[in-house]
Amino acid sequence: MHAAELRISTFHVDATPPIGSPLCNGAVKPAKEIVTPLTARGVVLLGAGEPVVLCAFDWVGISNESHDAFRAAVAAAAGTSAERVAVHTLHQHDAPGSDFATERLLAEHGLPGVYSNAEFDREVMRRLATAVKEALPKAQTVTHIGLGAGKVKKVASNRRILGPEGRVILQRQSSGGKNPAAREAPEGTVDPLVRLITFWNADKAVAALTYYATHPQSYYGQGSVNWDFVGMARELRAAALPGVACVHFDGAGGNVAAGKYNDGAKDNRPVLAQRLADGMKIAWESQTKHAITAEDVRWSVEQVAMPVRDTLDEEALLVRLKDASLKQPDRIRAGRDLTFLRRTRGGHRIPLSCLHIGPARVLHMPGELFVEYQIAAQQMRAGDFIAMAAYGDYGTGYIGTEIAYGQGGYETGIVSRVAPQVEKVLMDAMRKLLGVQ
Numbered sequence: 001m002h003a004a005e006l007r008i009s010t011f012h013v014d015a016t017p018p019i020g021s022p023l024c025n026g027a028v029k030p031a032k033e034i035v036t037p038l039t040a041r042g043v044v045l046l047g048a049g050e051p052v053v054l055c056a057f058d059w060v061g062i063s064n065e066s067h068d069a070f071r072a073a074v075a076a077a078a079g080t081s082a083e084r085v086a087v088h089t090l091h092q093h094d095a096p097g098s099d100f101a102t103e104r105l106l107a108e109h110g111l112p113g114v115y116s117n118a119e120f121d122r123e124v125m126r127r128l129a130t131a132v133k134e135a136l137p138k139a140q141t142v143t144h145i146g147l148g149a150g151k152v153k154k155v156a157s158n159r160r161i162l163g164p165e166g167r168v169i170l171q172r173q174s175s176g177g178k179n180p181a182a183r184e185a186p187e188g189t190v191d192p193l194v195r196l197i198t199f200w201n202a203d204k205a206v207a208a209l210t211y212y213a214t215h216p217q218s219y220y221g222q223g224s225v226n227w228d229f230v231g232m233a234r235e236l237r238a239a240a241l242p243g244v245a246c247v248h249f250d251g252a253g254g255n256v257a258a259g260k261y262n263d264g265a266k267d268n269r270p271v272l273a274q275r276l277a278d279g280m281k282i283a284w285e286s287q288t289k290h291a292i293t294a295e296d297v298r299w300s301v302e303q304v305a306m307p308v309r310d311t312l313d314e315e316a317l318l319v320r321l322k323d324a325s326l327k328q329p330d331r332i333r334a335g336r337d338l339t340f341l342r343r344t345r346g347g348h349r350i351p352l353s354c355l356h357i358g359p360a361r362v363l364h365m366p367g368e369l370f371v372e373y374q375i376a377a378q379q380m381r382a383g384d385f386i387a388m389a390a391y392g393d394y395g396t397g398y399i400g401t402e403i404a405y406g407q408g409g410y411e412t413g414i415v416s417r418v419a420p421q422v423e424k425v426l427m428d429a430m431r432k433l434l435g436v437q
Contacts, residue, residue, distance in 0.1 A: 028093060036232075040056070048295075048299070055070075063393060067392070104118075155275050168408045211248075251371070251374050297355075317334045397416050
């Protein structure tokens with residue numbers, strides 16, 4: 001008997017917001033010009049049980065109810081279950097974000113359309129579902145996968161610079177190079193490798209998925225919609241690989257950015273893009289091919305209950321949300337916090353998933369995850385090919401390590417909605433997904 005055949009379909013839709021739409025969930029100026037289009041793109045794997053869908057958006061985040069809705073719509077189009085759909089964002093800031101529940105809550109309190117453009121979000125969801133459905137009959141056979149990795153030089157640096165007492169003494173954000181101290185400090189903990197999985201039909205490459213952990217910002221905030229340097233790097237590789245669907249995922253880059261190597265100057269964006277593209281090229285050239293059939297593919301899921309930060313109090317958040325004297329960003333934050341709090345306390349669990357494909361494993365994780373989780377996953381199966389896509393369900397905000405919550409700093413402040421115990425929850429789930437318990 002012949003082994004079951006693995007097949008792959010690719011899809012790609014426009015996800016560029018209309019002029020006037022909120023960007024970065026209302027944290028920056030609304031869209032006033034389109035510098036580059038934004039996209040949602042991905043692959044459908046067929047033949048290994050129900051289809052598996054992997055999708056990446058050029059958006060800042062897709063949270064809570066929207067994350068559920070997008071996955072459900074894609075699942076229906078692909079003929080699979082929502083558990084077998086992974087939806088991630090690249091976290092560009094000159095890009096929209098979506099959470100139908102938060103948008104509805106804010107509208108109920110006099111703030112409609114300042115957080116997101118829900119009508120546009122639903123239109124993109126329809127486009128995406130249509131594209132996935134139309135891609136299925138065009139599926140191509142996969143005979144091999146290619147696995148590669150390339151070192152990316154002078155892009156990633158840790159955002160949290162610790163002092164001698166083990167506390168954050170300097171935040172090195174995306175354009176932190178303006179500060180000589182941030183520029184001169186060591187890179188800190190990063191994962192310097194971009195990882196690549198290529199799907200081959202004999203000697204023809206069909207799709208290339210890349211994974212790299214960093215915030216994608218070079219400069220932002222003036223209403224100029226664009227896919228920033230990570231999108232530029234992806235497009236450079238797409239131009240070099242005609243006919244290959246290039247899909248990029250942001251790894252666990254919550255506490256990683258280009259700050260050591262970037263001062264926010266506009267000239268730096270193409271420089272950072274080229275450096276990342278160079279790493280992607282090295283990964284491509286170094287890849288090793290492995291014969292693959294559908295029997296070599298498996299999908300596993302762990303549903304986790306995220307521990308809620310003890311600073312989130314429903315009554316206090318509701319007071320802030322209703323207080324028209326507060327600044328709009330503060331009321332938006334209260335709405336986002338309240339949505340996550342109610343959803344989590346209502347029993348919602350977030351799915352973590354793992355694609356097992358030949359000798360490779362890809363973990364799909366939520367939130368603005370610290371890079372230590374990615375490094376830990378690789379250490380759990382030392383010597384194996386382990387990639388990670390973070391920025392799945394964005395409702396959590398930042399997800400630090402347990403020790404980080406006692407170190408101070410931006411990421412473990414009010415922008416994190418989860419408690420320090422989150423580390424044990426996620427590490428335990430990762431071990432199960434990777435089969436190392």
